[in-house]
Amino acid sequence: MSTEPNQPEAGKKPQLPQPSEKTPRSAPDARMLRRRKFLNGLCIGVGTVSLGSIFWAVIGFMLAPLEDEPAGTWRSVGKVEDFKIGSTSIVKLEDASSVPWAGYAGKTAAWLRRDGESEFTCFSVNCTHLGCPVRWIETAELFMCPCHGGVYYKDGSVAAGPPPEPLPQYKVRVFNGSVQVLASPVPITHGAG
Numbered sequence: 250m251s252t253e254p255n256q257p258e259a260g261k262k263p264q265l266p267q268p269s270e271k272t273p274r275s276a277p278d279a280r281m282l283r284r285r286k287f288l289n290g291l292c293i294g295v296g297t298v299s300l301g302s303i304f305w306a307v308i309g310f311m312l313a314p315l316e317d318e319p320a321g322t323w324r325s326v327g328k329v330e331d332f333k334i335g336s337t338s339i340v341k342l343e344d345a346s347s348v349p350w351a352g353y354a355g356k357t358a359a360w361l362r363r364d365g366e367s368e369f370t371c372f373s374v375n376c377t378h379l380g381c382p383v384r385w386i387e388t389a390e391l392f393m394c395p396c397h398g399g400v401y402y403k404d405g406s407v408a409a410g411p412p413p414e415p416l417p418q419y420k421v422r423v424f425n426g427s428v429q430v431l432a433s434p435v436p437i438t439h440g441a442g
């Protein structure tokens with residue numbers, strides 16, 4: 250009596266077909282794997298470059314203000330005839346480094362003296378000790394600082410007190426009948442001492 254080829258013999262467990270030990274990858278699988286590896290590497294590379302660019306852009310943006318020296322700007326402070334020869338007057342001007350949102354902080358002042366027909370001298374209003382605004386005392390012909398008693402002569406040199414340096418001067422020019430001062434950032438203190 251013959252048995253069917255796929256029928257288990259009586260008393261024997263049926264044998265399931267076993268997969269071969271090592272199935273070699275087919276050629277399309279290997280190609281897909283290589284492509285996936287390449288795309289992964291490409292994504293990592295592009296991501297790294299992008300992150301690096303963003304990082305340097307942010308650092309550059311943060312450090313830019315430190316590198317940019319604010320250039321001086323000519324500011325008109327009045328007509329020549331507004332100032333009497335020999336007089337020393339306070340003039341208001343906008344700081345050269347002023348930004349649109351600076352508001353009141355962008356304003357500064359200076360002492361302008363008319364020395365002749367078209368000769369002017371302009372002194373910073375800020376004391377070189379700790380930056381307090383100095384006042385011109387006409388009768389004494391001195392600049393006085395109310396904060397710590399700093400005193401400057403008429404030419405801006407130190408007469409007494411703690412100021413370590415003379416009053417800084419601005420460049421002045423006459424342009425189209427106007428007196429213009431080359432505004433620069435407010436000179437802040439050089440340190441107490």
Ligand code: FES
Nearest residue numbers: 376378379394399
């Ligand atoms: Fe002028 Fe000190 S700030 S003397």
